[in-house]
């Protein structure tokens with residue numbers, strides 16, 4: 001790949017394994033709720049039993065394939081398939097086969113449905129998508145860097161594209177003036193210079209003073225924007241208002257439901273006393289994400305013809321890094337070797 005610019009085919013949208021994906025918001029999953037969620041093209045029966053524990057099962061009954069999510073969570077906390085009533089515990093083990101009569105010695109305990117590691121934190125449900133079913137997670141799920149992180153505002157929009165186009169749109173530094181063409185987000189184009197550094201599985205635009213007028217709502221602030229595989233973008237804004245220091249954290253994830261459907265989910269966290277900023281998010285947030293959604297829908301009109309695409313310096317450097325980090329991760333998982341982040345510290349310059 002030349003440093004001046006690279007040509008790519010329309011991105012593959014390959015789904016990486018051995019990583020945590022944000023499957024759903026936790027709030028709708030009250031005890032007794034069982035729902036199908038799609039992740040990386042796999043159907044998962046995600047639920048919370050009556051004891052309050054989350055579980056994630058492959059949403060295909062091992063008997064005859066009916067989705068377990070169409071069944072019920074029973075009083076003993078097992079999931080009952082709606083076809084013949086086989087029951088499965090949260091560890092995937094079959095605990096009952098109602099049709100069996102005395103003398104039929106089929107051992108239900110030997111029948112299992114695949115389970116996925118699942119955890120809940122910061123109001124979010126994360127599911128680990130292992131390369132080999134049954135392996136334990138290699139790392140902790142992404143954590144919001146805030147004590148008592150509570151979701152104050154959230155918005156989900158479904159993008160009709162693969163994960164790569166959603167992610168690249170998210171990290172693209174030069175589309176705002178054209179795609180988010182609103183008075184509250186616009187600035188006069190000027191040369192920007194931003195310092196980037198590697199992170200464990202990605203990179204960060206290190207702490208700097210943002211120039212967008214929308215930030216002035218929070219007074220004098222500084223911000224850092226991180227990106228890590230598979231699609232976790234944190235924006236960590238720090239400042240002080242009325243002499244009181246605060247942190248506002250934005251988390252955006254691109255959750256690939258299948259090869260051509262990606263949910264872009266954005267959450268904002270702030271301390272309770274900043275309640276007065278909420279109307280701003282309610283008013284502008286959905287429009288902002290819709291801008292990004294509409295441009296990928298438009299992009300699809302071109303991608304249908306499988307053109308080769310370009311990534312140029314320095315504006316598309318984050319996208320180039322994304323491809324490189326992704327490739328390095330895929331190879332490390334495939335070969336069972338240690339992942340080495342190919343990103344090097346760099347100052348990027350562009351006009352936007």
Ligand code: FES
Pocket residue numbers: 061062063064065066081082083084085086
């Ligand atoms: S298909 Fe699930 S119990 Fe028969």
Ligand SMILES: [Fe+2]
Pocket residue numbers: 169170175176179180292
């Ligand atoms: Fe955008």
